[in-house]
Amino acid sequence: MFDEQLRVDLRREAEALPSDEGTALTAIYGRAARRRRIVRVARGAVVVTLVLTVAVTVSARFIQNVGKSPGPASRPTPTAHTSTSPQVVPAAGSSLIGEWQSGSIPVVRLSSDLTSAGVSSADAERLFSGARQWVVQMTFSTSLGVQTWDPAKPGATLKLHEDFSYRLLPGSRIVVTMPHPTTSWYLSYRLARNQLHLHFLQARGKTDAAETARFRAWTTEPLTLVH
């Protein structure tokens, strides 16, 4: 009896409740559609964020690598050359860069070298202007400058060809070129402590005997690095 009354009362109470199922279903579908849009936008935002992050990272790495030298794998090695011509080593940055200066060289010996090379005694005497000692200075930079002077008269500097061009060759060799007339002097060199030892090998091209003799004379004494 009690159970039946409870059952009836509950059903009557619930059935008295107005229920608009159509409106409720529309509201649920609308809410689901809004949620789908939100999820879509959120997913799009995540994708855009990921793409931007990757793009920024790649760009930053690219910018960091701009201006850097290529890696070892892409750098050509000396053995990769197949040319039969002598390999040229850039002068800049070589161990010869600097000012190299001789000690005082007896002019008698230099004059003897010149005359034995075919320079007349008068020309040799005119070159040294009565000096007893002579100093030679070679400056290796992008070019080769040569200055000689009488140490007893430091102000009376005799300038020879200031700007020879030069190139380092394999085997500790060097070629110095005089433009007019085109003459190339081949020398070997040896570095010992702060001293540069030059040894004249040969002259090629339209050689000027007097000029070659002078240049050869400047290479007879070891040069000391002064700067």
Add this chain to the structure above:
Amino acid sequence: MEDAPDYSIFFGREYSRVLGTVYLIIRDRGRAEDITQEAFFQLLRHWPRVAELDWPEAWVRRVAVRLALRHARRDALRSVLERQTAISFPRSDPDLNLAELLRELSAPQRTAIVLHYYEDQPTDQIATIMGCSINTVKSHLHRGRNKLHRLLLREEGCREDV
């Protein structure tokens, strides 16, 4: 989700029943509609999976009952605070309704009573919906029913006095 015609059929068959259950538990029409719609919205989200279940009706009821109980607990706390200052008047409703007396039961007892007497659910299915054991359901039903009976007798006594 929009391509779920079975969902619409299911909704039309179950919505009113679930709304009635929730309303009887919380006794708040507006809130009952909100809770019921939330439960069916959750059902729509999971419909492809839930539709494969043997008893999808239990799934949506379980969600709805859980939300209703959560609301009832908050409401009970608020009622306790309000009761401390309220002045109680004797009932003057000549047509005594047992559904009105459900307010005096605890939320789990109310839920078990509603599911059993309104939805005609057996105890094992009530246990599934409420997420508790069958013995707990039986206990809620027994205590709830006894309390309702006592309340009914008391109310009838009061009415005779009036």
